[in-house]
Amino acid sequence: MNLSRRNFLKGTVAGGALLTAGTAAEARPNKTMPPEALGLLFDSTLCIGCKACVAACKRVNNLPPDPISEEFPMWDAPLDISGSTFNIIKVYNSGKANRKDEEVDGYAFMKQSCLHCVDPSCVSACPVSAMIKDPVNGIVAYDPDACIGCRYCVAACPFGVPRFQYDKALPKIAKCELCRHRIPDGHYAACAEVCPTGATLYGKVTDLGVEAHRRLALKPGEKTSFPRGRLGGPDWSYQGVAGKYVQQVYGEKELGGTQMIKLAAVPFDKLGHRPLPERSYASISEGVQHTLYKYLALPAVVLGVLSVVAKRNTKHEDDDDDSSGRGRK
Incomplete structure (x- = not known):
C-alpha cells in the first residue's frame, strides 16, 4: 500500500x-459592546444622495479623488469602497424608480462603510494585532506599523470592508476608523458632521439605539423631530415626517451587533445587506x-x-x- x-x-x-x-x-460566546461605544445611525429614509459625506470623508482623511469617466459619471463614482475611498452612498432602484423609499418602482440610498463590529472578524483573524478594537469606544482601528500585509482581515470581514492598497508602492489596509483622529480635538465623524438631513447621526451606540427604536414606533407620515450631527451635542434638529420603516434595526443583532446601525423603508436584502446570524463568526x-x-x-x-x-x-x-x-x- x-x-x-x-x-x-x-x-x-x-x-x-x-x-x-x-x-x-x-x-x-459573542463579545459584548463597551458601555461607552461610539457609532453611527444611518437612516436611509432621510438620505437624499447628496454624497456630502463622501466628500467630507476624503477631505479629513487626505484621500485622493476618484476618477470620473463617461462610463462612470460624477454621481456614480466611485462604485465601491476602496483603498482610497472609505465611505460611499449606493442607490437601489426598481422599475421606473420614481418613488423614493419604495421597493417597487422606487429608489433608496444606502451608506457603505465600516460597521465597527462588536465582535469583529478582522480583529480575530489578524495574527499581529494590526487590527485593534478600542476597549473604551469600540472603534475598530488599524495599526500600519504592526501590519505584515497578510490581508487576512480582508478575507475575514463578512461585510467586505477592509481594502488593500494594491496601487501603492508601500500598501496598507484602508478602512473607515470613525474619524478617531479628530476626537481629541472635539470633532467627530465627518460624514455625520456634514450630513444636511441627519441621515447619518453620530453618538453613543446605546443612545443611537434608543433613537432608532423611537423612529420605528412612529406611524408613517407622523410629524417628528430629527436630530442632526451628533446626539448630545448642539440641538440642530428639524421637524419632518416619519418614513414607512422596515421593522428592523440592522446591526443591532447581526453577528453579535455592530456600532453602525441602520434604518430603511426598503428591505435590507435589497439594499445589499443579507440576513446574518446573531452568533459572530469570530466566536465560532x-x-x-x-x-x-x-x-x-x-x-x-x-x-x-x-x-x-x-x-x-x-x-x-x-x-x-x-x-x-x-x-x-
Whole structure:
C-alpha cells in the first residue's frame, strides 16, 4: 500500500472530524459592546444622495479623488469602497424608480462603510494585532506599523470592508476608523458632521439605539423631530415626517451587533445587506481553532495518521518480500 495524497487527506479529515465534533462546547460566546461605544445611525429614509459625506470623508482623511469617466459619471463614482475611498452612498432602484423609499418602482440610498463590529472578524483573524478594537469606544482601528500585509482581515470581514492598497508602492489596509483622529480635538465623524438631513447621526451606540427604536414606533407620515450631527451635542434638529420603516434595526443583532446601525423603508436584502446570524463568526472560528490546537491536538492527529499509514506500508512491503521468497532454496 503506497502513501497517496488521497489516503493521507482522507485520514486527516477523518481525524479532524473527531476533534471538531466537540468544538461547540469550546466555542466562546459573542463579545459584548463597551458601555461607552461610539457609532453611527444611518437612516436611509432621510438620505437624499447628496454624497456630502463622501466628500467630507476624503477631505479629513487626505484621500485622493476618484476618477470620473463617461462610463462612470460624477454621481456614480466611485462604485465601491476602496483603498482610497472609505465611505460611499449606493442607490437601489426598481422599475421606473420614481418613488423614493419604495421597493417597487422606487429608489433608496444606502451608506457603505465600516460597521465597527462588536465582535469583529478582522480583529480575530489578524495574527499581529494590526487590527485593534478600542476597549473604551469600540472603534475598530488599524495599526500600519504592526501590519505584515497578510490581508487576512480582508478575507475575514463578512461585510467586505477592509481594502488593500494594491496601487501603492508601500500598501496598507484602508478602512473607515470613525474619524478617531479628530476626537481629541472635539470633532467627530465627518460624514455625520456634514450630513444636511441627519441621515447619518453620530453618538453613543446605546443612545443611537434608543433613537432608532423611537423612529420605528412612529406611524408613517407622523410629524417628528430629527436630530442632526451628533446626539448630545448642539440641538440642530428639524421637524419632518416619519418614513414607512422596515421593522428592523440592522446591526443591532447581526453577528453579535455592530456600532453602525441602520434604518430603511426598503428591505435590507435589497439594499445589499443579507440576513446574518446573531452568533459572530469570530466566536465560532476561534472556538474551532482553540479546540484543534489545544494540547497540540491537531498535530497529534496528523502524526497519528502518518504513523498508521507508515505502519501499513511497512507491513505490506514485508508481506511482498515473504511471498516473493517462498519456494526458494
